[in-house]
Amino acid sequence: MAQSFKKIVIFGVGLIGGSFALALRKAHAVSEVVGFGRSAATLEQARQLGIIDRIGEDVACEVADADLVLLATPVGQMAELMARISPHLGAHTLVTDGGSTKGDVVAAARANMGGRISQFVPAHPIAGAEKSGAAAAMADLYVGKKVVLTPLPENSNESVARVRLAWEACDAVVSELTAEQHDAVFAAVSHLPHLLSFALVHDLAQRDDRDLLLSFAASGFRDFTRIAASSPEMWRDISLANREALLRELQAYIGELTMMSSALEAGDAARLEQIFRTARELRAGWAERQGQ
Amino acid sequence: MAQSFKKIVIFGVGLIGGSFALALRKAHAVSEVVGFGRSAATLEQARQLGIIDRIGEDVACEVADADLVLLATPVGQMAELMARISPHLGAHTLVTDGGSTKGDVVAAARANMGGRISQFVPAHPIAGAEKSGAAAAMADLYVGKKVVLTPLPENSNESVARVRLAWEACDAVVSELTAEQHDAVFAAVSHLPHLLSFALVHDLAQRDDRDLLLSFAASGFRDFTRIAASSPEMWRDISLANREALLRELQAYIGELTMMSSALEAGDAARLEQIFRTARELRAGWAERQGQ
Numbered sequence: 001m002a003q004s005f006k007k008i009v010i011f012g013v014g015l016i017g018g019s020f021a022l023a024l025r026k027a028h029a030v031s032e033v034v035g036f037g038r039s040a041a042t043l044e045q046a047r048q049l050g051i052i053d054r055i056g057e058d059v060a061c062e063v064a065d066a067d068l069v070l071l072a073t074p075v076g077q078m079a080e081l082m083a084r085i086s087p088h089l090g091a092h093t094l095v096t097d098g099g100s101t102k103g104d105v106v107a108a109a110r111a112n113m114g115g116r117i118s119q120f121v122p123a124h125p126i127a128g129a130e131k132s133g134a135a136a137a138m139a140d141l142y143v144g145k146k147v148v149l150t151p152l153p154e155n156s157n158e159s160v161a162r163v164r165l166a167w168e169a170c171d172a173v174v175s176e177l178t179a180e181q182h183d184a185v186f187a188a189v190s191h192l193p194h195l196l197s198f199a200l201v202h203d204l205a206q207r208d209d210r211d212l213l214l215s216f217a218a219s220g221f222r223d224f225t226r227i228a229a230s231s232p233e234m235w236r237d238i239s240l241a242n243r244e245a246l247l248r249e250l251q252a253y254i255g256e257l258t259m260m261s262s263a264l265e266a267g268d269a270a271r272l273e274q275i276f277r278t279a280r281e282l283r284a285g286w287a288e289r290q291g292q
Numbered sequence: 293m294a295q296s297f298k299k300i301v302i303f304g305v306g307l308i309g310g311s312f313a314l315a316l317r318k319a320h321a322v323s324e325v326v327g328f329g330r331s332a333a334t335l336e337q338a339r340q341l342g343i344i345d346r347i348g349e350d351v352a353c354e355v356a357d358a359d360l361v362l363l364a365t366p367v368g369q370m371a372e373l374m375a376r377i378s379p380h381l382g383a384h385t386l387v388t389d390g391g392s393t394k395g396d397v398v399a400a401a402r403a404n405m406g407g408r409i410s411q412f413v414p415a416h417p418i419a420g421a422e423k424s425g426a427a428a429a430m431a432d433l434y435v436g437k438k439v440v441l442t443p444l445p446e447n448s449n450e451s452v453a454r455v456r457l458a459w460e461a462c463d464a465v466v467s468e469l470t471a472e473q474h475d476a477v478f479a480a481v482s483h484l485p486h487l488l489s490f491a492l493v494h495d496l497a498q499r500d501d502r503d504l505l506l507s508f509a510a511s512g513f514r515d516f517t518r519i520a521a522s523s524p525e526m527w528r529d530i531s532l533a534n535r536e537a538l539l540r541e542l543q544a545y546i547g548e549l550t551m552m553s554s555a556l557e558a559g560d561a562a563r564l565e566q567i568f569r570t571a572r573e574l575r576a577g578w579a580e581r582q583g584q
Contacts, residue, residue, distance in 0.1 A: 126510050146508060188496065189509040193516040195552060196488060201571035203548040204480065214578045216438060217481040218418050222582070223518045224485040228575045232568035236561055243556055250553045254546055256495040260487060261542045264535055269528055276524035279493035283520045286506045290514070 004165055005030045005067040009056065011081055013037050013046035016098040016125060017072030018137025021051045023170035026139040034062050037073075046134040060088040068166060071097040076237055079108035086116045095120045096163045100186070101241040102150045102179040109152075118154040121163040123147055124182065125172065142170035150179040187245035192253060194235055195246070197228040296457055297322045297359040301348065303373055305329050305338040308390040308417060309364030310429025313343045315462035318431040326354050329365075338426040352380040360458060363389040368529055370397060374404035374412075387412045388455045392478070393533040394442045394471035401444075410446040413455040415439055416474065417464060434462035442471040479537035484545060486527055487538070489520040 008024065010017040013035040024030040035052035036059065037043045043055045056062045063069055063085045071078050078097060089095065095113075099105045102122050109120045126146045147167040151160045160176075167174050177185065204210050239246055263271040300316065302309040305327040316322040327344035328351065329335050335347045348354045355361055355377045363370050370389060381387070387405075391397045394414050401412045418438045439459040443452045452468075459466050469477065496502050531538055555563040 126508065146510070148508070185505055185508050188505050189513050193492060193512055196492065196549075197516060198568050198571040199545065199548045199552055200485060200488065201575050202567050203545055205570050205574045210574070213477055213480050214574075216418065216440070216477050217578065217582075218438070220485055220519045221481050222579070223515045224489060225575050226515045227512045228568075228571045229579070230568075230572070232565050232572055235568050236565040239556055239564055240559060240561060243559070247553060247556055250549060250556070253492065253495055254549055254553070256491045257488075257542060257546055257549075260491055261539060261546070264531055264539055264542070267532060267535070269532060272531055273524050273528040275494050276490050276520075276522075276527050278497050279490040279520045280522070280524055282497045282502065282506070283493050283517050286509065287514070287521070290509075 004169060007032045007034065007066045007068075008166075009034045009036065009062050009066040009069045010052065010072060011036045011070065012072035012074075012077075012098075013043060013051055013134050013137075014072065015132050015136045015141070016127070017070055018046055018049075018051045018134045019127070019139070019141035020070055020072065020098070020125075020166075020170060022137055022139035023142055024166065025050075027169040027171075029166070029169040034066070036062075042134050046137075049134060049137070051134060051137055059084055063088050063093060064090050066090065066093050068163070069093060069095045071095065071099070074234070074237065075099040075101060075105060075241060078105060079112050082109055082112035082120075086113045089116050089119055093119060094159055094162055096123045096166070098123065098125055100124055100190075101238055102148075102182045104241040106150065106152065106179045117152065118156065119159065120152065121155050121160055122150045122152070122179065123163065123167065124150070124186075125167070140171075142167070142172040145172050147172040147174045148182055149174060149176045150182050151176060183242050183245045187242055187249045191238060191242055191246050192249040194227050194230060195239065195250065196253070197225050198235070201225050201228045296461065299324045299326065299358045299360075300458075301326045301328065301354050301358040301361045302344065302364060303328045303362065304364035304366075304390075305335060305343055305426050305429070306364065307424050307428045307433070308419070309362055310338055310341075310343045310426045311419070311431070311433035312362055312364065312390070312417075312458075312462060314429055314431035315434055316458065317342075319461040319463075321458070321461040326358070328354075334426050338429075341426060341429070343426060343429055351376055355380050355385060356382050358382065358385050360455070361385060361387045363387065363391070366526070366529065367391040367393060367397060367533060371400035371404050374401055378405045378408045381408050381411055385411060386451055386454055388415045388458070390415065390417055392416055392482075393530055394440075394474045396533040398442065398444065398471045409444065410448065411451065412444065413447050413452055414442045414444070414471065415455065415459065416442070416478075417459070432463075434459070434464040437464050439464040439466045440474055441466060441468045442474050443468060475534050475537045479534055479541045483530060483534055483538050484541040486519050486522060487531065487542065488545070489517050490527070493517050493520045 008030050021033045033052045034054050034056045035043055035046050036056045046052045071081055105122055113120055127141050164174050300322050313325045325344045326346050326348045327335055327338050328348045338344045363373055397414055405412055419433050456466050496505055
């Protein structure tokens with residue numbers, strides 16, 4: 001895949017953006033990477049680490065002849081960025097993003113990109129973010145990881161194929177959903193579990209005997225609450241961005257717990273065992289397919 | 293600790309009972325270990341693996357001159373065992389157990405051990421049970437792990453000290469709670485998380501699009517649902533054995549989720565961030581103390 005992209009511009013050269021650049025470089029899929037960001041120190045670090053070739057100075061200039069622009073900032077900053085770059089995008093410049101919610105990003109694009117909306121192909125790379133920053137960027141972050149594209153009706157097939165090509169050059173496994181499907185899926189398998197894990201620990205934090213309780217917490221607690229160590233700001237933003245789907249999931253889950261509570265109160269051993277068994281079988285089948 | 297116990301009798305020579313025997317042997321804290329169990333094949337395997345010296349034949353005989361008897365069977369079998377052994381216990385024979393709930397085990401002891409109740413010192417070794425069976429037994433299973441004793445008012449200090457000595461010979465960290473405290477603590481930090489994890493996967497299992505949903509599940513889901521791969525029978529029994537405390541925890545948690553749902557519905561960013569931050573800080577402090 002020699003030089004599929006002559007020039008790529010990346011806004012936000014941290015874990016997501018930096019790893020994208022490193023992966024494309026490793027695949028010899030890009031000739032030049034230009035970086036923008038809020039922190040001069042991070043940009044300089046990214047340049048020294050070989051993530052970017054140059055630190056961008058003039059946004060209008062740089063996006064005009066870019067093949068691809070990646071928005072890898074927090075989702076909250078994307079609307080403003082879209083408004084800034086849209087008037088200057090070249091006719092063949094494509095834009096993609098790394099946001100973990102899609103309905104809100106698409107809405108921001110529709111509000112801020114005007115006639116350039118067909119050039120924006122939204123994406124969500126599913127890559128763990130326990131670390132952050134340019135120093136955490138890795139050329140193999142996306143290897144074997146899923147990336148979901150949520151193409152717009154306005155996107156041409158060629159535009160979607162080009163953005164897919166970029167993520168595939170990172171050795172990611174690319175699939176497509178509508179933005180609405182995407183947000184419903186991730187509410188169920190990612191956003192809800194994060195909320196539930198935060199809720200358990202927050203519940204314990206309110207108690208006078210929390211230190212006693214925690215002193216007996218073991219490996220089950222450790223695994224269940226690992227995601228409660230995630231960034232409060234990021235999960236505040238994700239929760240609010242995907243509020244409708246997440247509220248539906250929360251209500252369904254409260255219903256599930258109420259049913260389980262009734263079975264427990266009634267001492268219904270058969271029902272409890274059947275619930276646990278159904279869960280274990282689905283979980284085991286998933287783990288086998290995932291090789292985890 | 294040379295020969296602290298001349299003879300130990302173990303009912304159930306699987307992971308819990310077998311590892312107890314191996315650990316005491318390694319510490320040179322026991323001269324002879326006799327095993328009983330439901331499966332002749334498992335007992336023979338335990339003998340060949342050097343877990344036990346002999347397979348017991350006559351319960352009455354063997355417990356009469358034992359220093360210590362460990363009940364390491366499923367909790368549901370303990371009442372019957374207690375009734376069988378009690379009339380034959382020597383005057384100095386102590387009995388302990390490895391059950392993960394304590395209120396129900398104590399109730400079974402009161403109902404079945406009569407005047408021998410002072411010889412029973414209940415215990416709960418907190419050791420992961422992902423594997424089971426004699427082949428899974430390890431001399432170092434309990435090293436650095438917590439064991440909770442829940443002594444009875446009838447136990448003499450000497451009896452509690454002897455049972456503590458046995459678990460400490462396994463290099464476990466021994467602490468004491470009342471049975472009621474124990475069950476309340478484990479409802480909060482172990483039993484509730486297991487139910488919540490089972491509930492999430494069971495909720496997904498009911499859906500027509502479960503395969504699509506699961507195909508996008510990633511590492512957060514994996515960690516959160518690891519305990520949903522636990523034994524349905526064992527968790528049915530634990531849930532029912534600790535029903536009252538677990539129902540209280542479930543209600544508190546449903547209240548927590550309802551509060552979180554209201555904050556989300558109101559778009560209360562500050563409240564959500566504060567909940568997540570409080571949780572993360574408590575979790576981080578715990579992880580640091582545990583070295584996990």
